[in-house]
Amino acid sequence: MRDHAQPAGHAVPAKHGDATPDAAERHGVRHTGMEEDFRRRFFVTAALTLPVLALSPMIQQWLGFSLAFPGQLPLLWALATVIAVWGAWPFYRGAARALPAGVLDMNVLVSLAVAAGYLFSTAATFLVTAPEFYWEISTLVVFLLFGHWMEMRALRGATGALRALLTLIPPSATRVVDDHTETAPTEALRQGDILLVRPGDQVPIDGEVRDGESEVNEAMVTGESRPVPKSPGDRVIGGTQNGTGAFRMRVTATGAETAIAQIVALITAAQASKTRAQRLADAAAHYLTIIALVVGIGAFACWSLFTGEGPVFALLRMVTVFVIACPHALGLAIPTVVIIASALGAHAGILIRNNEAAETAIRLDSIIFDKTGTLTRGEFGVTDLLPMEAVEEQELLRLAAALEAHSEHALARGIARAAEERALTPPPAEDFRAIPGRGAQARIAGAIIAGGNQRLMADSGVDIASAAADVERLTRQGKTVIYLARDARLIGLLALADVIRPESYQAVRDLKARGLDVAMLTGDHAHVAAYVAGELGLDRYFADVPPGGKAETVKALQATGKRVGMVGDGINDAPALIQADVGIAIGAGTAVAIASADIVLVRNDPRDVVRLLRLSRATVRKMKQNLAWATGYNVIALPVAAGVFAPFGIVLRPEWAALIMAASTIIVVINAALLRRARITGAPAAQSGDV
Numbered sequence: 252m253r254d255h256a257q258p259a260g261h262a263v264p265a266k267h268g269d270a271t272p273d274a275a276e277r278h279g280v281r282h283t284g285m286e287e288d289f290r291r292r293f294f295v296t297a298a299l300t301l302p303v304l305a306l307s308p309m310i311q312q313w314l315g316f317s318l319a320f321p322g323q324l325p326l327l328w329a330l331a332t333v334i335a336v337w338g339a340w341p342f343y344r345g346a347a348r349a350l351p352a353g354v355l356d357m358n359v360l361v362s363l364a365v366a367a368g369y370l371f372s373t374a375a376t377f378l379v380t381a382p383e384f385y386w387e388i389s390t391l392v393v394f395l396l397f398g399h400w401m402e403m404r405a406l407r408g409a410t411g412a413l414r415a416l417l418t419l420i421p422p423s424a425t426r427v428v429d430d431h432t433e434t435a436p437t438e439a440l441r442q443g444d445i446l447l448v449r450p451g452d453q454v455p456i457d458g459e460v461r462d463g464e465s466e467v468n469e470a471m472v473t474g475e476s477r478p479v480p481k482s483p484g485d486r487v488i489g490g491t492q493n494g495t496g497a498f499r500m501r502v503t504a505t506g507a508e509t510a511i512a513q514i515v516a517l518i519t520a521a522q523a524s525k526t527r528a529q530r531l532a533d534a535a536a537h538y539l540t541i542i543a544l545v546v547g548i549g550a551f552a553c554w555s556l557f558t559g560e561g562p563v564f565a566l567l568r569m570v571t572v573f574v575i576a577c578p579h580a581l582g583l584a585i586p587t588v589v590i591i592a593s594a595l596g597a598h599a600g601i602l603i604r605n606n607e608a609a610e611t612a613i614r615l616d617s618i619i620f621d622k623t624g625t626l627t628r629g630e631f632g633v634t635d636l637l638p639m640e641a642v643e644e645q646e647l648l649r650l651a652a653a654l655e656a657h658s659e660h661a662l663a664r665g666i667a668r669a670a671e672e673r674a675l676t677p678p679p680a681e682d683f684r685a686i687p688g689r690g691a692q693a694r695i696a697g698a699i700i701a702g703g704n705q706r707l708m709a710d711s712g713v714d715i716a717s718a719a720a721d722v723e724r725l726t727r728q729g730k731t732v733i734y735l736a737r738d739a740r741l742i743g744l745l746a747l748a749d750v751i752r753p754e755s756y757q758a759v760r761d762l763k764a765r766g767l768d769v770a771m772l773t774g775d776h777a778h779v780a781a782y783v784a785g786e787l788g789l790d791r792y793f794a795d796v797p798p799g800g801k802a803e804t805v806k807a808l809q810a811t812g813k814r815v816g817m818v819g820d821g822i823n824d825a826p827a828l829i830q831a832d833v834g835i836a837i838g839a840g841t842a843v844a845i846a847s848a849d850i851v852l853v854r855n856d857p858r859d860v861v862r863l864l865r866l867s868r869a870t871v872r873k874m875k876q877n878l879a880w881a882t883g884y885n886v887i888a889l890p891v892a893a894g895v896f897a898p899f900g901i902v903l904r905p906e907w908a909a910l911i912m913a914a915s916t917i918i919v920v921i922n923a924a925l926l927r928r929a930r931i932t933g934a935p936a937a938q939s940g941d942v
Contacts, residue, residue: 288341289400296338296396299330300389306330307386324383328376331385335369338392341399355540361395363540364388367547367573371566381567394916397586419490419511424455427499444502448493456489457504464688465496468661477631477731478661480688494660496687535882542889543576550893571892571903575911576885584877587923592870599931600853601863608833608849610874612867614814615833618762618860619805620755621819622773622783625837626857627749629820631665634730635746637721640737645675647743651735653677653695654702658685662731665747686710690733701736702745708734713741729782749779751786758857759787765864768813772801774823802826818852818860835860862931869929877919884915 304310306327311317342365345358365388372383426435427445437455440446445461448454454467466478469491478494481487487500488510506512547569554565593603603609623629636644652670655663656677670677680693680700689710690703701711708715713736715722721744722732730746762769771792773780780794793804805827808815817824817831825847828834836848837855852859888911890896891903903911 286400289396292338292341293393293396293400296334296389297393299334299338300386300393303327303330303334303389304386307383309382310386324376327383327385328373331369331372331389334389334392335365338396339365342395355537359540361391363543364573364576365392367570371570384570419453421453421455425449425452440502440505442502442505446500446502447497448487448500449497450493450495452493454487454489454491454493454500456502457509458487458489458500458502460485460487461499461501463496463498465498466494466660466688468492468494482688494687495658495685535878539576539882539885542885543573546889546893547572547576554894568892568894572889575888575892575903584881584919585874587920588870588873588877588926591923591926592866592873595927595929595931596850596863596866599859599862599866600856601859601866601931602851602853603849604851605849609867609870611814612816612833612850612863613871615767615816615864616813617768617770617808618816618818619770619772619808619827619831620857621817621821621824622771622775622780623749624820625818626755626771626783626787627751630750631662631731631747632750633665633669633745634748635725635744637718637744637746638742639717639744640740640742642742645673647735647745648673649675649677650695650700650737650742651702651733651745653680654683654691654693654700654735656680657683657693658691662733662747663691666733666745698737699739701739702733704732704734708736708741711736712739715741717741718744727778729776729779748782749775751783752855752857754856754858755787758860759789761858761861763788763790765861772796772804772817772819772827774801799826802830805830816860818857835863865931866929869926869931873923873926876922880922881915881919884911 305318306323339361342358342361346362349355349358368384368388368391371381372385372388375381375383420437422437423434424437424440425432425447426440427447432447435444440456446455446458448465450465460481460483462483464480464482466480467487468478469488481496481498486503490511504510550572551565551569554560554568555562558565589603589609592609596603596609620626633648636647638644638647648666648670651666652675655666657680678696680695683691683693685691686703686707689707690701692699692701692707692711694700701707701713705715713734715734718734718741725732725744725746728746728748730748733745733747734741735743735745759769768790771780771784771787771789773792773794774796775794777794780792783789784792796804801823805815805817809830809832814832816833816835817827818835818837819828820837824836828836828847828849833850834848835850835852837852850863852863888903891901894902896902
């Protein structure tokens with residue numbers, strides 16, 4: 252069942268100064284700085300780890316080569332010190348913040364493992380005879396820095412969205428002062444200023460048309476697919492594109508009060524209100540840390556107090572526990588899968604910008620598509636030709652194409668494309684005249700041809716009563732009707748509509764077959780939305796939704812318990828993309844939509860949403876397998892490392908603990924690599940378990 256809703260929605264008021272380039276820059280400087288810090292530390296520690304591996308006696312023994320020279324161990328210690336202290340510093344800092352809050356997260360476990368391994372290795376180098384673990388702690392730090400660097404890259408998309416929004420506003424405007432004009436910076440405009448907007452200009456700021464007429468393309472802000480006629484008293488929005496007419500406008504809003512600033516505020520509010528789920532790996536690290544502390548310290552106490560093995564043996568048991576519990580595999584369990592999933596998705600035209608989106612997508616209950624540019628192409632095509640007065644369809648289209656050949660109007664381009672597709676050659680037009688808000692007129696083959704709306708026909712004295720029934724029928728279908736007259740006699744009608752992508756039909760069918768509720772959200776008129784929804788067989792649609800209302804509609808669905816995916820390509824979609832559990836942008840959409848989304852579909856193909864769900868299922872499965880192994884092997888390894896089986900002659904030395912830990916890491920990496928075999932392209936399956 253379809254339903255039509257018009258959510259009230261409202262824009263979240265922006266604080267003064269929120270919509271500024273500096274504010275947008277500050278919004279993401281923290282994540283950008285952290286990303287650069289992890290990146291720098293990764294490359295430095297990776298470079299230092301290579302000689303650490305070459306100088307480590309244990310590695311030399313395992314690989315069957317020898318490299319010895321005076322001062323080898325002090326040099327090895329010095330290199331490992333830089334890695335263990337400077338390289339791992341972000342983890343120590345994170346642990347220092349987590350511990351006072353009573354949180355035992357990944358930072359605490361990493362800090363414990365690195366510090367224990369480093370301090371014991373230092374003692375083994377200078378104080379006692381024991382194996383060292385410089386190679387293990389060095390590779391641990393390198394892998395974890397790489398994983399955190401990749402995570403930080405995914406957290407800075409929002410700042411790009413805010414910056415892209417702000418670039419819509421032109422830097423200057425033409426201000427009317429007395430009887431002359433002047434160029435003024437947009438930021439210097441004040442309420443009440445009179446501005447001149449010429450043909451093809453961007454509207455510099457929000458205001459009201461004072462005199463003149465034109466049509467303005469507002470699709471990038473409101474989602475309206477057709478250019479909107481503007482006449483005195485109508486509102487215009489800053490950042491939208493003026494058509495062929497010129498008008499003067501009065502500034503009604505500046506700064507944080509403008510529509511663009513309100514959208515910036517909506518994006519910021521959505522980011523603040525969207526909670527990030529607790530990572531399963533962090534939960535595993537929390538309990539693994541507790542277990543490692545209890546088992547390690549308990550082993551040291553037991554072997555020291557109740558046996559005659561001595562403190563060195565007891566210390567070896569504790570360090571062995573800490574080393575084998577070291578989250579090498581746990582640190583790679585998620586990042587390795589994400590990296591491979593990202594590469595696999597990119598090959599299929601799916602760019603994952605937010606790692607969490609790959610986990611969330613498979614749990615979605617509802618998919619909401621934007622209409623213009625997403626389910627449709629965002630361009631007009633001729634759908635109906637209704638000739639009259641004994642005129643053939645081909646002739647009607649030829650005359651219309653000849654008339655519109657000199658126009659840059661979106662409808663004119665649609666007519667020109669239709670003629671080109673039918674290999675029609677339009678005759679030459681003379682004395683062409685564009686009539687803003689009405690249509691156009693020209694002399695073609697000796698006759699006066701006029702094409703446009705009812706107002707143009709009335710001005711030209713054309714009787715259109717005979718076409719009333721057809722016009723009403725076509726209008727109900729959400730189509731735009733153009734009247735064509737020759738020498739003041741109506742010779743036919745042309746109907747145009749936003750062209751539905753052929754891929755949209757299959758995408759909707761496949762998503763519904765997987766049990767998802769499929770809806771459409773648009774700022775376009777209700778009758779246009781109804782036509783598209785009916786053609787595609789959508790479950791529901793929401794029409795006449797303003798930019799603020801889109802995010803509110805998504806939020807309302809989430810309040811009912813649904814996990815919502817939003818697919819869009821426009822600036823007006825940005826708040827909804829961020830509010831959604833998974834935001835999906837069509838790749839050829841605006842920079843704002845792409846920067847706001849978790850996932851970008853490169854090919855402008857809605858069917859890639861289905862492929863995303865396949866990739867999500869395969870990715871989540873590998874994540875769960877890796878996490879299960881990375882933590883589960885400790886069930887056996889920790890008791891052995893603690894010396895539980897020592898009375899039976901089974902003692903796990905620290906070097907063997909390091910080898911087992913390395914083996915678990917290799918298993919995790921191999922299992923993640925098997926993700927490449929997942930099938931995410933090809934014919935969609937009807938069941939959700941097709942991966």
